[in-house]
Structure formats: structure tokens, C-alpha cells
Amino acid sequence: MLAEIITIGDELLIGQVIDTNSAFIGKELNKIGVAVYQITSVQDNKQQILSALNDASKRVDIVLITGGLGPTKDDITKHTLCEFFNDTLVQNNKVLAHVEELFKKFSDKPILDVNRQQAKVLSKATVLHNIKGTAPGMWIKNKDTVFVSMPGVPFEMRYLITEEVIPRIIKEFKRPHIIHKTFITYGVGxxxxxxxxxDWEDNLPKFIKLAYLPSLGSVRLRLSGTSLNKSSLEKSIEEESLKLKSLIGDIIYGDEGEDELEVVVAKLFTEKRKTLATAESFTGGKIAEIITSMPGASAYFKGSVVSYATEVKTTVLGVPEDLIKTYSVVSEQVAVAMAKNVQKMLKTDFAIATTGNAGPTKGDSNAEVGTVYIGIATPTKTFAVHQQLGGQRERVVNKAINKALELLYKEILGC
Incomplete structure (x- = not known):
């Protein structure tokens, strides 16, 4: 079963307002087995709206429209729907009473005729009562397609979707089951x-698809299955999940809906009652910021030394000057020394250290831009990992932070 979402409003197309409505609608439809075929955004223009409605009616079962239902002259959705369905507007007395009550309750100004116009709905429509605002929703059946018109105000739209639209879809349509299972991996591109x-992907059942969702330092793998038989689908998804885990279980740290990596790390430190310190150079304290942004960080995080300048590495962290002269400030040896020394200084079980060249210039080292060393100190060992992370400064910093958390996760997990 397919749906299309049509959002109406110039403000969406010029980037003045971000379309959060489509994301919400898509998630809610997915929960009940309705797949979104397409999301279309159009201007407040009658011909564009008519064209979008006509195109959508040829390819989906349900068309969900948001926006353009206000009292001002640029809100043309209702009049355009009248033309599309060859219909007229009629006054709905229940909606009118609701609008008048809202004005009486929340406004010290008299109700205007333009506000009363909100009670005008298509004669062919089933009215979806909107207790959150003045513009009602409308459910219109036309041949084999259902059209649902809703206001674009997010909290009003959400109310109508959850309380009116989704229950009607469940009641009136037979839908397949859709199940998603997402695994979050780290450390492999x-x-x-x-x-x-x-090989595993090539042999997936035809009713199960795999999607790759990459981000800095991690890739989400989403299994999506569709079937009329829910129990059979759940069994197949679980079987394929077990096969996937047998192949890459060592780089899976969680499922979709679980916490981000930094939260998982925080939980492990709390559970294992271990402590942590950081010594950061080019990351500028961002790792410490991420850690301390989480509730309860004081239970395991002792502090950080932001040794951005080379002299701070020597005078505060105690990295030997000869080590820097011999190997460069951006080196495995310096990263190890930074991690080991901040661990000792703050008396912690674990420590992270970062030194690198994020650009745009080389700074105190001749290392190429994008060269990064991440030092890790544990209760039993100290080591550093070299990474070459490209030339864009922000990207280098963020990828390094993700790598540092990944390394820390592996070490605390095995502790």
C-alpha cells in the first residue's frame, strides 16, 4: 500500500521553514504498513497544486496534503481542492462553533469573517475535527484514492495524524506489515x-531489502521487510539479523533506537566503575564537551587538558621536548605520552589523547593536513592509532572524535 505526501508553501522551498511534517507522517505511516512512495513540495500556486494532486492520484492509494489552509489570501488549498474534485465549499456548523469558542477563550479581539471562513469545507469531505487549531482536516474519497488535507502547523498536523488519520486508515484499508531492523556499525567504511x-546481501529473500546509511565514523545497516504474514516476516528478519551478526558482530555496537556511541561508552564506564580523562590538542576539548554533556558524567569523568599549543604539551602535560623534536608534535610517540601523562596526572583508569593537523595550515608540525594520532591509555597498556582523515578541517575533527570514542568503546568493553 502506497502513500504520497504533498507539502504546500513557498516557505518550504526557499528554506525558511524546514519540512518536519513529512518526516513525522512517514514514520507514522510506516508503523501501520503504509509505504511512502514520494514526498512532493510545491509553491502556493494553484496550477502546481493541481498538477501534484493529479500525478499522485495515478500512483498511490493515499495522498496526504499539509499546508495552505489558513485564513489569509495566500492559503489556497481548499479552493484548489474544490476545482480538482469539482466541488464547492459549505459551512460546517460544528467547526464554526469550535472556531468561535477558540476566539472567545484565547483572544481578546473580535472574531473576523476571514476566521469564520475556516468553517468552510468541501461538501464531499469527511471533516477531521482539529481541536488544536481553527483549520479542520478533510478526508476525501475520489475513485480509488483517498486524499487527506491537513493544516501545515506541525502540532495541529500531528494531532490529526495520530487521532484521526491513522485510525481511519487502519479501519478502511488492508495493509501489509513492514518491519525494519537497523544495526549501527563503527570503524569500517x-x-x-x-x-x-x-554474499549475504545477494542471498537475502526478495521481500527483505538492505539499505546503507553512512555517517562520520559509522554506517547504519537497515533491513526492511514487507509481508502480509507478520509472524513469518519477524522470523525471517531475525534469521537474517543473526546471519549478519555472525559476519560483522565485532563492529556492531547497537541497534537503531538504542543510544549513540558516546552514551553507550558512558554507560559502560558507569557500570564498570572506571574513570576517564582526556588530553586534547586539535580537537580543542570537543571530546570532553561531548562526555560532560551527558547526565552523570561526573561519576567517571575526571577532567581534561586542552593542550592546543606545543608548549602546553610540555609544561602542563609533561611531554618531553626531546620527544617532540625527534618525532614531531604530531606523532604516535607524542599521542602515547599525552595519554599516559594525563592518566597519571588525573589518576584515572583510562585516558584519550588527540594530536594532529586539522588544517588549513601545518602549524607546529610538517605532517600533512588530515594527519591524526589518537592515544589511548588503559589500566594495562598505552597505544596510539594513526589516521589520515582528508583535508576539510571540520570533517577531520569530527571523524577523529568518532574514532576516539570507537577505540575507547572497544577498550572499556573488554575491561
């Missing part, structure tokens, strides 16, 4: 990961 699981 999308292409390398695809090569690693290629």
Missing part, C-alpha cells in the same frame, strides 16, 4: 562493509 557482507 561503507564500501569495505559492502564487500564484507556481499
Amino acid at each position: 561503507e564500501s569495505a562493509l559492502a564487500a564484507q557482507i556481499s
Whole structure:
């Protein structure tokens, strides 16, 4: 079963307002087995709206429209729907009473005729009562397609979707079951990961699809299955999940809906009653910021030294000057010394250290831009990992932070 979402408003197309409505509608439809075929955004223009409605009616079962239902002259959705359905507007007395009551309760100004116009609805429509605002929703059946018109105000739209639209869809349509299972991986890029699981992916059942959702330092793998038989689908998704875990279980740290990596790390430190310190150079204290932004961080995080300048590495962290002269401030040896020394200084079980060249210039080192070393100190060992992370400064910093958390996760997990 397919749906299309049509959002109406110039403000969406010029970037003045971000379309959060479509994301919400898509999630709610997915929960009940309705797949979104397409999301279309159009201007407050009658011909564009008519064209979008006509195109959508040819390819989906349900068309959900948001926006353009206000009292001002640029809100033309109702009049355009009248033309599309060859219909007229009629006054709905229940809606009118609701609008008048809202004005009496929340406004010290008299109700205007333009506000009363909100009670005009298509004669062919089933009115969806909007207790959150003045513009009602409308449910219109036309041949084999249902059209649902809702206001664009997010909290009004959400109310109508959850309380009116979704229950009606459940009642009137037979829908397949859709199940998603998402695994969050770390430390392996999308292409390398695809090569690693290629044979398994090629042999997935036809009713199960795999999607790759990459981000800095991690890739989400989403299994999506569709079937009329829910129990059979759940069994198949679980079987394929177990096969995937057998292939890459060592780089899976969670499922979709679970916490981000930094939260998982925080929980492990709390559970294991271990402590942590950081010594940061080019990351500028961002790792410490991420850690301390989480409730309860004081239970395990002792502090940080932001040794951005080379002299702070020597005078505060105690990194030997000879070490820096011999190996450079951006080196494995310096990263190890930073981690080991901040661990000792703050008396912690674990420590993270970062030193690198994020650009745009080389600074105190001749290392190429994008060269990064991440030092990790544990209760039993100290080591550093070298990364070459490209040339865009913000990207280098963020990828390094993700890598540092990944390394820390592996070490605290095995502690």
C-alpha cells in the first residue's frame, strides 16, 4: 500500500521553514504498513497544486496534503481542492462553533469573517475535527484514492495524524506489515562493509531489502521487510539479523533506537566503575564537551587538558621536548605520552589523547593536513592509532572524535 505526501508553501522551498511534517507522517505511516512512495513540495500556486494532486492520484492509494489552509489570501488549498474534485465549499456548523469558542477563550479581539471562513469545507469531505487549531482536516474519497488535507502547523498536523488519520486508515484499508531492523556499525567504511557482507546481501529473500546509511565514523545497516504474514516476516528478519551478526558482530555496537556511541561508552564506564580523562590538542576539548554533556558524567569523568599549543604539551602535560623534536608534535610517540601523562596526572583508569593537523595550515608540525594520532591509555597498556582523515578541517575533527570514542568503546568493553 502506497502513500504520497504533498507539502504546500513557498516557505518550504526557499528554506525558511524546514519540512518536519513529512518526516513525522512517514514514520507514522510506516508503523501501520503504509509505504511512502514520494514526498512532493510545491509553491502556493494553484496550477502546481493541481498538477501534484493529479500525478499522485495515478500512483498511490493515499495522498496526504499539509499546508495552505489558513485564513489569509495566500492559503489556497481548499479552493484548489474544490476545482480538482469539482466541488464547492459549505459551512460546517460544528467547526464554526469550535472556531468561535477558540476566539472567545484565547483572544481578546473580535472574531473576523476571514476566521469564520475556516468553517468552510468541501461538501464531499469527511471533516477531521482539529481541536488544536481553527483549520479542520478533510478526508476525501475520489475513485480509488483517498486524499487527506491537513493544516501545515506541525502540532495541529500531528494531532490529526495520530487521532484521526491513522485510525481511519487502519479501519478502511488492508495493509501489509513492514518491519525494519537497523544495526549501527563503527570503524569500517561503507564500501569495505559492502564487500564484507556481499554474499549475504545477494542471498537475502526478495521481500527483505538492505539499505546503507553512512555517517562520520559509522554506517547504519537497515533491513526492511514487507509481508502480509507478520509472524513469518519477524522470523525471517531475525534469521537474517543473526546471519549478519555472525559476519560483522565485532563492529556492531547497537541497534537503531538504542543510544549513540558516546552514551553507550558512558554507560559502560558507569557500570564498570572506571574513570576517564582526556588530553586534547586539535580537537580543542570537543571530546570532553561531548562526555560532560551527558547526565552523570561526573561519576567517571575526571577532567581534561586542552593542550592546543606545543608548549602546553610540555609544561602542563609533561611531554618531553626531546620527544617532540625527534618525532614531531604530531606523532604516535607524542599521542602515547599525552595519554599516559594525563592518566597519571588525573589518576584515572583510562585516558584519550588527540594530536594532529586539522588544517588549513601545518602549524607546529610538517605532517600533512588530515594527519591524526589518537592515544589511548588503559589500566594495562598505552597505544596510539594513526589516521589520515582528508583535508576539510571540520570533517577531520569530527571523524577523529568518532574514532576516539570507537577505540575507547572497544577498550572499556573488554575491561
